[in-house]
Amino acid sequence: MKQTDIFISGGGVAGLTAAAAFGAAGFSVLIADPMPPITDEETDGADLRTTAFLQPARDFLIAAGLWDRLSPFAAPLQIMRIVDAGGETPEPRVTKDFDAADLGDLPFGWNLSNWLLRREMVARLEELPNVEFRTGVGFASMLTRTNEARVTLTDGTRISTKLVIGADGRNSPVRQAAGIAVKTNRLGQKAVTFAVAHEAPHDNVSTEVHRTGGPFTLVPLPDHEGKPCSAVVWMEDGPEAARLAALPVDEFNAEATLRSAGVFGPLTLASRRMVWPIISQIADSLNSERVALVAEAAHVVPPIGAQGLNMSLADMASLLDLAQANPNGLGNADMLKKYHRARHTDITLRVKGVDLLNRASQAENPLLRDLRAKGVEALYGLAPLRKTLMKMGLGAKG
Ligand SMILES: Cc1cc2nc3c(=O)[nH]c(=O)nc-3n(C[C@H](O)[C@H](O)[C@H](O)COP(=O)(O)OP(=O)(O)OC[C@H]3O[C@@H](n4cnc5c(N)ncnc54)[C@H](O)[C@@H]3O)c2cc1C
Numbered sequence: 001m002k003q004t005d006i007f008i009s010g011g012g013v014a015g016l017t018a019a020a021a022f023g024a025a026g027f028s029v030l031i032a033d034p035m036p037p038i039t040d041e042e043t044d045g046a047d048l049r050t051t052a053f054l055q056p057a058r059d060f061l062i063a064a065g066l067w068d069r070l071s072p073f074a075a076p077l078q079i080m081r082i083v084d085a086g087g088e089t090p091e092p093r094v095t096k097d098f099d100a101a102d103l104g105d106l107p108f109g110w111n112l113s114n115w116l117l118r119r120e121m122v123a124r125l126e127e128l129p130n131v132e133f134r135t136g137v138g139f140a141s142m143l144t145r146t147n148e149a150r151v152t153l154t155d156g157t158r159i160s161t162k163l164v165i166g167a168d169g170r171n172s173p174v175r176q177a178a179g180i181a182v183k184t185n186r187l188g189q190k191a192v193t194f195a196v197a198h199e200a201p202h203d204n205v206s207t208e209v210h211r212t213g214g215p216f217t218l219v220p221l222p223d224h225e226g227k228p229c230s231a232v233v234w235m236e237d238g239p240e241a242a243r244l245a246a247l248p249v250d251e252f253n254a255e256a257t258l259r260s261a262g263v264f265g266p267l268t269l270a271s272r273r274m275v276w277p278i279i280s281q282i283a284d285s286l287n288s289e290r291v292a293l294v295a296e297a298a299h300v301v302p303p304i305g306a307q308g309l310n311m312s313l314a315d316m317a318s319l320l321d322l323a324q325a326n327p328n329g330l331g332n333a334d335m336l337k338k339y340h341r342a343r344h345t346d347i348t349l350r351v352k353g354v355d356l357l358n359r360a361s362q363a364e365n366p367l368l369r370d371l372r373a374k375g376v377e378a379l380y381g382l383a384p385l386r387k388t389l390m391k392m393g394l395g396a397k398g
Pocket of ligand 1: 009010011012013014015032033034035049050051052053137138139140167168169170173191193233276294295296297303306307308309310311312
């Protein structure tokens with residue numbers, strides 16, 4: 001029987017970050033994932049999405065020993081621009097800038113490619129002698145008691161641990177084994193993700209263009225072959241997303257440029273296209289005996305406002321704080337009850353808030369679209385409220 005302080009099920013971006021954070025804090029960690037991580041851009045199946053890490057994520061990544069590795073590749077996000085193009089023609093009719101300078105010296109966040117995150121995170125785990133990363137093998141079952149959990153992996157390995165962290169995604173096997181139910185909202189939407197090159201510089205502005213079907217978001221990337229470049233998340237109703245993803249490149253470029261309301265001039269595809277199903281989901285509880293759920297195992301939100309992984313980092317920060325405050329109580333009922341209490345209300349608020357923004361952005365009806373544009377104007381006009389919204393977007397409690 002192998003002994004470890006913490007067993008992490010799932011080596012996605014969330015699980016890898018958790019392993020680095022708990023490992024750097026001195027806990028022994030065993031992390032397992034049946035899928036070996038793809039750590040380059042070209043290999044089929046590489047995750048070509050990008051993740052915008054918001055301000056509070058940085059301190060956590062520094063403590064985990066990850067930030068120095070990641071920062072050379074990060075594109076800063078200085079301004080969040082909301083564009084409403086919901087009029088008769090797809091042209092900007094309301095444009096509002098939220099500038100990070102209104103809150104302080106730091107940008108709102110930094111954008112990084114997911115495949116690169118995996119590469120740097122795996123390299124970081126190799127530096128930590130108290131962290132073992134097993135790939136090609138996953139969580140199979142567990143038995144919990146008040147003082148430990150016994151986990152069996154798919155290759156028959158048995159592990160005795162104080163804490164099982166379920167970071168194994170939206171269909172989390174750990175969550176199912178713990179008997180924790182979820183509430184799921186299927187939105188009928190999909191996200192097409194890709195990178196584009198454009199003539200106009202992005203000036204570190206992240207732009208969300210609203211018309212119908214969901215937001216079209218351009219997030220700054222470092223220049224590619226001497227040209228300004230942005231990562232795009234284009235949300236649409238399912239069949240429309242499938243049609244867009246299958247279009248010949250020239251036609252796709254033309255449609256993407258039109259849907260972007262021309263904010264950066266003509267857009268040219270600079271990567272493969274990928275399609276992601278969009279759901280909204282929340283686990284009824286973040287804990288059970290010796291088990292804590294984090295990231296998509298606990299909550300899934302549509303990709304709006306970069307909330308997904310940033311909420312996940314807040315989960316891990318909370319869990320790590322509790323573990324460090326009382327290392328002898330690692331994984332006990334008191335710690336896990338406190339974890340649930342610290343996170344569940346904030347998660348519920350954010351899942352509902354992102355849902356609301358998504359519905360407003362999906363609107364087909366011209367009257368609702370006009371209302372949405374007025375809403376953006378009104379919120380923006382109230383400076384104190386604008387600042388509060390910016391702070392909440394970064395992770396401050398509402
Ligand atoms: C289009 C799009 C754009 C996004 N942009 C942003 C953004 O800008 N900012 C942001 O904060 N968030 C963003 N998100 C959300 C973010 O991508 C997710 O929160 C994050 O990728 C989820 O990571 P995860 O590790 O929880 O889940 P996953 O990436 O799904 O990882 C789960 C892992 O568990 C493994 N697993 C499955 N079964 C087992 C088992 N039996 N045992 C062990 N392991 C198992 C899987 O192989 C997988 O590797 C975006 C999401 C989408 C769809």
